[in-house]
Amino acid sequence: MIMDFGGRALDMGRCHVMGILNVTPDSFSDGGRFNRPDIALMHAREMVAQGAAFVDVGGESTRPGAAPVSLQVELDRVCPVVELIARELDVVVSVDTSTPEVMIETAKLGAGLINDVRALGRDGAVEAAVASGLPVCLMHMQGQPTDMQDRPQYQSVMREVSAFLMDRVRVVEAAGLPAEKILLDPGFGFGKTLEHNLQLLAVLDRLKVLGYPLFVGASRKSMLGQITGRDVNERLPAGLAVATIAALKGASILRVHDVWETVDAVKVVSAMEGVGQ
Numbered sequence: 001m002i003m004d005f006g007g008r009a010l011d012m013g014r015c016h017v018m019g020i021l022n023v024t025p026d027s028f029s030d031g032g033r034f035n036r037p038d039i040a041l042m043h044a045r046e047m048v049a050q051g052a053a054f055v056d057v058g059g060e061s062t063r064p065g066a067a068p069v070s071l072q073v074e075l076d077r078v079c080p081v082v083e084l085i086a087r088e089l090d091v092v093v094s095v096d097t098s099t100p101e102v103m104i105e106t107a108k109l110g111a112g113l114i115n116d117v118r119a120l121g122r123d124g125a126v127e128a129a130v131a132s133g134l135p136v137c138l139m140h141m142q143g144q145p146t147d148m149q150d151r152p153q154y155q156s157v158m159r160e161v162s163a164f165l166m167d168r169v170r171v172v173e174a175a176g177l178p179a180e181k182i183l184l185d186p187g188f189g190f191g192k193t194l195e196h197n198l199q200l201l202a203v204l205d206r207l208k209v210l211g212y213p214l215f216v217g218a219s220r221k222s223m224l225g226q227i228t229g230r231d232v233n234e235r236l237p238a239g240l241a242v243a244t245i246a247a248l249k250g251a252s253i254l255r256v257h258d259v260w261e262t263v264d265a266v267k268v269v270s271a272m273e274g275v276g277q
């Protein structure tokens, strides 16, 4: 299934790697390293050279406990970087935002995907996403980053995550966003215990039957630390294991910090899937 990302067509039947580019001072893994547009461009260039098909630009940290940022701060952080990368590099610029004005502005500057961890939940976000004409990733989150990890609870995490995502699909499609512009994401680490995250990973293929490309992000997250005991910058092997599992289960986009390593892991899965029986 070919999806058009602001003019760049990509086959969602294949698994693509998205490099993370946080332009925030407080992101959990690389906060403050890429705050200047020229430095952000250098990092984006490096990730594209390593095989990233997408770069995800986020101006408001979504890690547990993160404080919201003002509209102007988010615009000032994100717009210059989106404009520079969209102009200089052959890559789909994804914008990690829940803010309607940021969606509209960055679409004008060349963004190719809206990645909203709040599934267009903020006032005006659905209308802005439809107006942008861009594809949108709808992600599940229980609660908000400030409190989502306090007491996550579900009767059945897969059933409730699927129901939430399908409800959001109904809302955005009714508002005019075509089905072929929607991706879905279970939201690893967003209001989930380790057990919830593992249950979602185990049955990720069930989310696939909803008929939309799957987006998965677990890179360096605490779920990997809980399993391995590793600190945030020693979680690459565990992250590659999740990437491999997700690729095998049909994910179309993997959002990671470590691009070439993940590209190689996906190449192994694709090579195996491509060989004749």
Ligand SMILES: Cn1cnc2c(O)nc(N)nc21
Pocket: 058, 062, 096, 115, 116, 117, 137, 139, 185, 187, 188, 215, 216, 217, 218, 255
């Ligand atoms: C911004 N961000 C952080 N983690 C993420 C995840 O797992 N999915 C998506 N879509 N975005 C994420």
